[in-house]
Amino acid sequence: MNQALRVKRIPRQGSLAGLLLFLFLPALLLFSLSCKKNHPVTAAYQPTPYKIVIPRFFPEVLNVPSDNPMTVEGVALGRYLFYDGRMSGRTGPDSLMSCSTCHLQTHAFECGMGESRFYDGHPYGLTGIFTPHFMMPMINLVWTDKGYLWNGKVSAGNANPAMKNLEDVTWMAIVAPHEMAGDTARVAALFQTLPGYPGLFKKAFGTDHVTVKNMGRAIAQFVRTLISADSKFDRYLKGSYQLNNSERSGYVLFMTEQGGDCFHCHGGDGNPLFTTNLFYNNGKDSVFTDPADRFSITGIAGDIGAYKAPTLRNLVFRPPYMHDGRFSTLDEVLNFYNSQLVWSPSISPLMHHVGTHGVHLTPLQVSDLKSFLLALTDSSFVANPGFSRPAVFPDGTK
Amino acid sequence: MRYIGAFILAVILLSGCSKSSETNYAATGKVQLLFSHQAGQQPLLPDTLLYLTATRHQYKVADLQYFVSDFTLYHNGGKPVRILSGQGIHYVDMRVAGTLAWSPADGIAAATYDSVSFTFGINTANNISNRFPNPPERDMAWPGILGGGYHYMKMNLEYTGPLDPGIKPFMFHLGIGQLYSTATPNPDSITGYVQNYFRVTVPARFAVVAGKVCSIGCVMQVDRWFDGPETFDFDDYPGGIMQNQDGMHKACLNGQHAFVITVGKQGNP
Numbered sequence: 001m002n003q004a005l006r007v008k009r010i011p012r013q014g015s016l017a018g019l020l021l022f023l024f025l026p027a028l029l030l031f032s033l034s035c036k037k038n039h040p041v042t043a044a045y046q047p048t049p050y051k052i053v054i055p056r057f058f059p060e061v062l063n064v065p066s067d068n069p070m071t072v073e074g075v076a077l078g079r080y081l082f083y084d085g086r087m088s089g090r091t092g093p094d095s096l097m098s099c100s101t102c103h104l105q106t107h108a109f110e111c112g113m114g115e116s117r118f119y120d121g122h123p124y125g126l127t128g129i130f131t132p133h134f135m136m137p138m139i140n141l142v143w144t145d146k147g148y149l150w151n152g153k154v155s156a157g158n159a160n161p162a163m164k165n166l167e168d169v170t171w172m173a174i175v176a177p178h179e180m181a182g183d184t185a186r187v188a189a190l191f192q193t194l195p196g197y198p199g200l201f202k203k204a205f206g207t208d209h210v211t212v213k214n215m216g217r218a219i220a221q222f223v224r225t226l227i228s229a230d231s232k233f234d235r236y237l238k239g240s241y242q243l244n245n246s247e248r249s250g251y252v253l254f255m256t257e258q259g260g261d262c263f264h265c266h267g268g269d270g271n272p273l274f275t276t277n278l279f280y281n282n283g284k285d286s287v288f289t290d291p292a293d294r295f296s297i298t299g300i301a302g303d304i305g306a307y308k309a310p311t312l313r314n315l316v317f318r319p320p321y322m323h324d325g326r327f328s329t330l331d332e333v334l335n336f337y338n339s340q341l342v343w344s345p346s347i348s349p350l351m352h353h354v355g356t357h358g359v360h361l362t363p364l365q366v367s368d369l370k371s372f373l374l375a376l377t378d379s380s381f382v383a384n385p386g387f388s389r390p391a392v393f394p395d396g397t398k
Numbered sequence: 399m400r401y402i403g404a405f406i407l408a409v410i411l412l413s414g415c416s417k418s419s420e421t422n423y424a425a426t427g428k429v430q431l432l433f434s435h436q437a438g439q440q441p442l443l444p445d446t447l448l449y450l451t452a453t454r455h456q457y458k459v460a461d462l463q464y465f466v467s468d469f470t471l472y473h474n475g476g477k478p479v480r481i482l483s484g485q486g487i488h489y490v491d492m493r494v495a496g497t498l499a500w501s502p503a504d505g506i507a508a509a510t511y512d513s514v515s516f517t518f519g520i521n522t523a524n525n526i527s528n529r530f531p532n533p534p535e536r537d538m539a540w541p542g543i544l545g546g547g548y549h550y551m552k553m554n555l556e557y558t559g560p561l562d563p564g565i566k567p568f569m570f571h572l573g574i575g576q577l578y579s580t581a582t583p584n585p586d587s588i589t590g591y592v593q594n595y596f597r598v599t600v601p602a603r604f605a606v607v608a609g610k611v612c613s614i615g616c617v618m619q620v621d622r623w624f625d626g627p628e629t630f631d632f633d634d635y636p637g638g639i640m641q642n643q644d645g646m647h648k649a650c651l652n653g654q655h656a657f658v659i660t661v662g663k664q665g666n667p
Binding site: 257302 | 445460527531533536537539540541542543548554555556564565566567569571582583585586636637638640
């Protein structure tokens with residue numbers, strides 16, 4: 001009898017299971033088919049990593065943010081955008097402006113002096129408004145870790161999330177009244193329509209939707225490839241060049257406290273960037289009126305009149321000098337440090353010769369120091385075709 | 399059956415005790431070194447023209463960066479314990495909070511210690527040019543022509559004199575010294591180099607407990623660099639002492655007395 005009861009129960013359970021399967025199986029099938037229809041499997045986005053070769057003795061730590069790794073596709077796109085005058089958001093020939101309008105490779109990516117557009121080296125934007133400061137070079141920026149611009153405004157320490165790193169300089173240049181005086185939405189919309197560009201954005205960032213954010217990423221990647229490390233002095237450090245007597249004497253003056261004592265701010269054999277990337281009041285003035293010095297960023301009294309110590313590489317291509325372009329020649333710079341220092345309460349303690357207004361080198365010593373500075377010239381940097389204007393842009397324009 | 403079980407249990411218990419006694423002997427804790435700076439036995443106030451030397455120079459400290467290395471803990475009758483993490487070298491910048499605490503990964507034998515010693519600067523074997531390619535240590539590079547390696551210390555000051563109210567910068571920098579054959583420090587006349595790093599030894603009684611972190615304070619008394627046992631006069635060395643071995647030697651004699659060790663609480667790792 002028990003067996004009979006057990007036999008009778010099983011068919012009822014089996015019926016219930018079968019009923020449930022009958023009811024829900026079609027729904028399951030439909031669901032799986034719909035999933036396939038709305039999310040087709042596509043090729044994965046696989047950009048090609050771009051490996052920066054670190055020159056000997058250079059820092060091993062690179063300022064490459066994790067959300068914008070270097071890729072071949074990103075660098076290539078960035079180079080196009082760097083040189084494309086339509087970055088202004090406009091297409092009229094008188095309204096074009098790109099990074100390269102002011103950042104000229106022949107001047108180590110400053111605008112230099114003597115060019116027809118900015119003859120005195122002070123750039124201005126599309127509306128004719130001059131930039132607050134003269135230019136800084138784009139040399140070895142992948143190692144800049146204390147902030148960009150003369151006052152270090154664009155830095156990890158900036159509370160503004162849109163002013164943290166090199167990626168953010170692009171939108172700032174687009175909207176700045178003293179630069180492109182443009183509109184970011186207009187720029188993005190324009191490039192969305194230019195044949196070839198959306199495809200390059202897709203290769204670089206996985207989407208063909210053009211955004212100023214990704215423009216900034218691409219340009220930052222390109223700028224990070226602008227590495228200068230093949231001067232006479234670099235070859236001297238590697239043992240493949242012998243400094244001549246004047247260059248060697250200048251090197252000693254550069255590196256000694258009783259000489260020119262340049263190295264405390266500008267690096268040297270222990271720091272081939274030739275800048276500490278820190279900020280100093282170097283004794284140019286006793287009164288300061290610039291609202292955009294380092295003090296404007298930190299609020300620290302000791303930073304009044306302080307600016308970033310720029311690299312001393314490729315100086316020959318980069319007049320005028322200082323944040324306000326006050327010196328047109330290297331000789332003027334050397335004469336300043338030799339006998340024209342001015343004390344102020346916020347002068348850097350590293351300017352320990354301010355009591356005598358300068359280091360007071362002899363004319364021969366000044367000449368030797370200049371020889372050494374010229375040995376920091378890397379001619380390959382200003383001629384590298386990989387940094388130059390593309391012959392043809394993605395949409396076929398030249 | 400029961401006797402076998404008891405026997406097995408006894409074996410297990412005895413072997414566990416042996417293990418635990420071996421564990422106690424090799425028990426280790428950790429230390430955390432905390433760096434701070436004082437003048438006049440008060441916390442140093444940067445950029446404040448407040449401090450007076452024995453030569454009646456008033457000064458303020460703008461920057462203070464230095465290396466310490468080869469920390470060694472001693473206990474009576476025991477083997478000295480040397481901290482090896484980070485190759486035993488630590489960089490301190492008074493303005494960078496992250497450098498003011500150093501938590502080496504070394505396991506320190508649990509014991510009661512009675513003194514601490516360390517090298518101020520970096521010893522000859524380790525003070526090698528280009529060993530630190532990255533900032534901030536990179537910016538301590540000491541010129542190759544002057545001996546190479548790294549600054550032991552950069553203390554950038556400003557001071558006024560009793561006879562001259564003007565404020566003057568002074569670079570109180572220590573590193574490898576040079577011997578010159580000429581009266582003026584012409585680098586072409588360098589005849590030899592002097593390793594100016596020195597050992598600082600300070601009595602300090604503290605216990606390292608197994609599984610715990612012992613905080614040890616390393617307090618630099620900045621004023622001691624100028625006031626004892628040698629009297630340091632800024633005006634004797636216009637602007638700085640990198641190329642003046644006499645000045646650096648005097649500074650180093652004082653520096654051996656410029657540190658106090660304090661001991662904090664035991665904490666958890």
